[in-house]
Amino acid sequence: MAEIWSVLSADEKRFVTDNLQIHSFKKNQLIYAEGDEPEFLWVLLKGKVKKIKEGVGGRVQILRLIRPVQYFGYRAFFAGEPYVSSAAAFEPSTLGAVPLHIVRDLIQNNMKLAWFFIHELSRNLGGSDTKIVNLTQKHIRGRLAEALVVLADNYGYEDDNCTLKIYMSREDLANLSNMTTSNAIRTLTTFVNEHLLIVDGRRIKIINEPQLRKISKFG
Amino acid sequence: MAEIWSVLSADEKRFVTDNLQIHSFKKNQLIYAEGDEPEFLWVLLKGKVKKIKEGVGGRVQILRLIRPVQYFGYRAFFAGEPYVSSAAAFEPSTLGAVPLHIVRDLIQNNMKLAWFFIHELSRNLGGSDTKIVNLTQKHIRGRLAEALVVLADNYGYEDDNCTLKIYMSREDLANLSNMTTSNAIRTLTTFVNEHLLIVDGRRIKIINEPQLRKISKFG
DNA sequence: CGGAAAATGTGCTGTAAAACATTTTTATGA
DNA sequence: TCATAAAAATGTTTTACAGCACATTTTCCG
Numbered sequence: 001m002a003e004i005w006s007v008l009s010a011d012e013k014r015f016v017t018d019n020l021q022i023h024s025f026k027k028n029q030l031i032y033a034e035g036d037e038p039e040f041l042w043v044l045l046k047g048k049v050k051k052i053k054e055g056v057g058g059r060v061q062i063l064r065l066i067r068p069v070q071y072f073g074y075r076a077f078f079a080g081e082p083y084v085s086s087a088a089a090f091e092p093s094t095l096g097a098v099p100l101h102i103v104r105d106l107i108q109n110n111m112k113l114a115w116f117f118i119h120e121l122s123r124n125l126g127g128s129d130t131k132i133v134n135l136t137q138k139h140i141r142g143r144l145a146e147a148l149v150v151l152a153d154n155y156g157y158e159d160d161n162c163t164l165k166i167y168m169s170r171e172d173l174a175n176l177s178n179m180t181t182s183n184a185i186r187t188l189t190t191f192v193n194e195h196l197l198i199v200d201g202r203r204i205k206i207i208n209e210p211q212l213r214k215i216s217k218f219g
Numbered sequence: 220m221a222e223i224w225s226v227l228s229a230d231e232k233r234f235v236t237d238n239l240q241i242h243s244f245k246k247n248q249l250i251y252a253e254g255d256e257p258e259f260l261w262v263l264l265k266g267k268v269k270k271i272k273e274g275v276g277g278r279v280q281i282l283r284l285i286r287p288v289q290y291f292g293y294r295a296f297f298a299g300e301p302y303v304s305s306a307a308a309f310e311p312s313t314l315g316a317v318p319l320h321i322v323r324d325l326i327q328n329n330m331k332l333a334w335f336f337i338h339e340l341s342r343n344l345g346g347s348d349t350k351i352v353n354l355t356q357k358h359i360r361g362r363l364a365e366a367l368v369v370l371a372d373n374y375g376y377e378d379d380n381c382t383l384k385i386y387m388s389r390e391d392l393a394n395l396s397n398m399t400t401s402n403a404i405r406t407l408t409t410f411v412n413e414h415l416l417i418v419d420g421r422r423i424k425i426i427n428e429p430q431l432r433k434i435s436k437f438g
Numbered sequence: 439c440g441g442a443a444a445a446t447g448t449g450c451t452g453t454a455a456a457a458c459a460t461t462t463t464t465a466t467g468a
Numbered sequence: 469t470c471a472t473a474a475a476a477a478t479g480t481t482t483t484a485c486a487g488c489a490c491a492t493t494t495t496c497c498g
Contacts, residue, residue: 115377
């Protein structure tokens with residue numbers, strides 16, 4: 001369980017293990033929904049998870065991507081609010097769930113754990129602020145390029161060192177970069193014509209990453 | 220010094236006081252800049268402060284508004300990054316500055332203080348995520364209405380119970396709601412014609428708040 | 439005070455991107 | 469393996485909004 005695990009004492013580890021439930025989620029299955037009261041700290045063990053938020057007219061924005069081993073679902077609890085976003089599995093995934101009151105008790109007696117969450121929250125907040133400017137000010141090409149670069153940074157490449165290790169629908173790609181599905185498809189085609197990518201179904205090969213990063217930066 | 224103060228022991232309070240510097244900032248003066256290494260926890264004692272981030276082509280987004288007594292400038296330090304946004308005074312303001320290494324030492328020995336920051340960060344992160352959807356999906360009218368409502372919620376009204384207790388330029392209003400200055404002016408005029416507001420220079424009276432909130436919600 | 443600079447207000451134009459529509463391709467599972 | 473649905477692709481239309489130019493007013497400060 002990565003970073004958290006390493007700051008826990010043997011007793012604390014035991015305490016967590018005793019209270020950890022393992023859950024499996026199917027592709028596109030909801031883990032929790034906007035408006036729900038936060039109950040569990042989730043840890044993604046295997047698979048991929050997206051945090052999403054519904055906006056005007058059912059339009060969806062993907063807020064964050066989660067990879068193993070990362071934690072989520074705790075922010076709302078610490079804020080004393082219901083969830084403001086939902087979480088769903090991108091693909092078949094295995095997750096652990098620890099009741100948040102257990103987490104609270106652990107933090108209360110383990111300053112290192114408190115620092116872990118302070119650090120995580122701080123990094124996420126910085127990312128969120130950056131995302132605001134990226135999504136509101138960049139043009140379509142810049143936003144899609146940004147999304148592709150983020151996917152590469154988040155999930156990496158297959159063994160060929162250029163195929164994105166995530167296979168998402170055009171719709172998800174659109175929801176990630178704040179555009180319509182049509183425009184995601186169109187812009188993707190443009191990038192292919194410009195020899196930045198090779199696309200085969202949901203398989204995306206990035207063949208000119210520097211140029212893509214440039215577009216993402218000044219787009 | 221509000222919430223933080225109340226969780227400190229007498230010794231800790233003394234420690235903070237000994238390390239607190241008071242600074243005055245003029246209207247529009249920069250407090251710190253994007254890219255700077257975080258050095259101080261800032262506390263706004265008097266005045267108004269905005270957190271801003273520059274985007275494509277120098278275009279500015281106002282990320283957050285700060286009122287007395289609120290704390291800021293600590294996120295980047297906890298994340299171990301340089302600042303990703305700048306802070307500037309809206310109007311003549313008085314601020315306190317506590318070196319962040321002092322804050323770190325205090326947190327290390329005071330779990331209540333740790334919880335304070337976990338709580339703050341969590342609330343801000345939720346707000347930031349909500350802002351993403353508001354700014355990307357709502358139309359101009361909705362975004363401006365939202366901004367006005369946020370101003371009312373943040374700084375409140377004058378004694379007449381309808382004049383916003385903040386007097387900001389059209390440009391700031393535009394930067395808050397992700398639009399050009401021209402469009403902020405135009406849309407403001409529309410709202411006046413619709414008898415939602417009365418505007419006299421920078422003095423904005425909200426005379427139909429329910430309708431404004433409705434526009435903000437479905438815009 | 440007076441002149442310059444900044445802020446505000448309006449109209450016009452071009453265009454990026456949404457909305458809509460239709461066809462083609464790819465999955466899915468009975 | 470065929471039927472049906474879902475996803476992808478592509479063309480057309482519409483519109484919301486940025487960009488710009490310019491006039492007017494207000495603010496600032498030497």
